[in-house]
Amino acid sequence: MGSNSYGIHCMGGGSNYIIRGNRISDKSEYGIVFYHLGTDLDPLQVIDNIVISNNLVENISDGTGTDAKGMGIYLQTVEKAVVSDNIVRNTLIGRDTLTVNRQLSPAAISINGSREVTCTGNLIEKSRIDGIGVTNSVTGSRGTIIANNVVLGIKKTGISLYTVNNCAVQGNIIEGNCSNEAGIDIHSSAARRSSDIIVSGNQIKSGFRMGINTFKSTGSGFDRISITDNRINDCELYYIYLSAINVLKCEGNTISNDTVTMVAGGSSIRVDANENLLISDNVLIGSPTVKLKRGLQSSNNVFGKITDNIIRNIQDPTYRLYTVGESLDITNNLLE
Numbered sequence: 001m002g003s004n005s006y007g008i009h010c011m012g013g014g015s016n017y018i019i020r021g022n023r024i025s026d027k028s029e030y031g032i033v034f035y036h037l038g039t040d041l042d043p044l045q046v047i048d049n050i051v052i053s054n055n056l057v058e059n060i061s062d063g064t065g066t067d068a069k070g071m072g073i074y075l076q077t078v079e080k081a082v083v084s085d086n087i088v089r090n091t092l093i094g095r096d097t098l099t100v101n102r103q104l105s106p107a108a109i110s111i112n113g114s115r116e117v118t119c120t121g122n123l124i125e126k127s128r129i130d131g132i133g134v135t136n137s138v139t140g141s142r143g144t145i146i147a148n149n150v151v152l153g154i155k156k157t158g159i160s161l162y163t164v165n166n167c168a169v170q171g172n173i174i175e176g177n178c179s180n181e182a183g184i185d186i187h188s189s190a191a192r193r194s195s196d197i198i199v200s201g202n203q204i205k206s207g208f209r210m211g212i213n214t215f216k217s218t219g220s221g222f223d224r225i226s227i228t229d230n231r232i233n234d235c236e237l238y239y240i241y242l243s244a245i246n247v248l249k250c251e252g253n254t255i256s257n258d259t260v261t262m263v264a265g266g267s268s269i270r271v272d273a274n275e276n277l278l279i280s281d282n283v284l285i286g287s288p289t290v291k292l293k294r295g296l297q298s299s300n301n302v303f304g305k306i307t308d309n310i311i312r313n314i315q316d317p318t319y320r321l322y323t324v325g326e327s328l329d330i331t332n333n334l335l336e
Contacts, residue, residue: 005029007057010047012036019052028063029070031088036077048079055086061093070095070128071110078114085121092128097155100129102162102187107133108154116143127154131174135162136192142166153177157185158204163192169199176207183232184212188220188244195223199230206234206260216244228252234260239284240269248277248304257286262293267319268311270297277304277328286313294319295335298326305329312336 007024010017010033017034024031032055034047052073062070072088075081091108105112107130109119124131131151134144144167151158151174158174161167164186174183183204188194204211211232214222221244229252232239239255242248248271255268268284271277279296286292295311297319306321306328313336314320320335 005063006031006033008032010034012047014047015049017047017050019050019055021054023056024058025056026059028061030074031057031060031072031091033071033074034076034078034081035074046079047077048081050075050078050081051084052086053082053084057086057088058090059093060091062095067096067101068104071106072108074110074112075114075117076112079116081114081117083109083117083119083122087123089123089125091126095128097128100156102130102133102160103135105130105133105135105160105162107131107160109133111135111144114144118145118147119149120145120147122149124149124151125153129155130157130160132158133160133162134164134167136164136194144168145170147171149173151175154180156181158183158208160185160187161194161197162187163189164194164197166196167198169197169202171201173203173205175205180208182210182213183208185210186214186222186225188216188222190217190220193220193223197222197224198226198228200226200228202230204230204232208235209237210241211235211239211255213238213241214243214245221245223247225249230254232256234258235266236260236263237266238270239267241267242270242274243272245274246276248274250277250279251281253282255282255284255292257290257292259290261290264293267294267297268292269295271301272298273300274304275302277301279304279306280308282309284309284311284314286315288313291315294322296321298323298328300325301328302326305331306333307331308333310334
């Protein structure tokens with residue numbers, strides 16, 4: 001369906017689009033693309049009220065040589081969109097996977113600089129880079145919900161958030177393929193912090209170096225990040241790594257290791273240089289035969305509490321619960 005470059009292509013402005021029940025394959029730029037012209041949400045050129053559902057999008061490549069295309073579904077600066085129950089597979093063919101620029105959100109489903117987008121119930125398979133990507137390229141972008149999607153066999157990251165505000169990532173199933181980068185990755189840039197992000201109730205399965213990760217650029221960081229009730233198993237380096245966050249909650253997560261031998265220095269939960277943190281009610285359990293390398297590792301945090309965590313079957317007993325360079329309230333943890 002569509003030209004050789006695009007399946008369905010909307011550029012400029014418009015409202016009340018319904019894209020449903022289409023089969024799109026073998027395109028050299030995008031499967032479905034909505035692209036707002038201009039640098040901000042100009043009311044004369046807004047693209048809004050979009051429904052993209054029950055489509056099959058597959059075999060999408062970057063045939064331009066620009067290393068900037070190949071997304072299955074790409075939303076650039078739109079408002080009020082629902083992307084639901086689509087199958088998106090085998091995307092970003094031909095993209096450089098060694099040096100990845102996430103400012104344009106290189107993912108099977110890519111949400112760039114948009115407001116009030118709900119991405120739910122989609123099946124994503126075999127993306128050459130990321131599964132679902134959200135990038136805040138426009139000041140004031142907000143309100144993205146990524147919920148109940150299944151992401152399988154991707155090359156890099158399951159769900160990537162790059163300088164994002166007001167975003168919820170909930171109830172997704174993410175499964176890696178060999179040594180992928182991260183299940184869920186949250187970035188800030190030197191120019192813009194990421195803030196008000198909820199990551200809750202996700203299942204991150206084997207195949208990742210890191211389960212849930214934050215990465216900050218120089219001079220930046222994060223505000224109000226909540227990581228709760230996620231289940232993560234069989235990671236190589238960090239199951240949860242959280243750094244440079246002001247107001248952090250990491251609560252009720254379950255970490256288990258069945259088959260993967262963690263690399264040297266790896267930790268189940270590592271928290272560094274955060275302020276106002278609560279680390280509570282997490283369960284960290286290695287198997288009797290393949291133990292977790294380290295338990296809960298905390299350094300240079302300011303103001304907070306580590307309480308009511310269960311930590312069991314840790315290979316290095318020094319690092320069952322290890323803190324340095326900080327003043328925290330550490331109470332009621334069970335270490336075995």
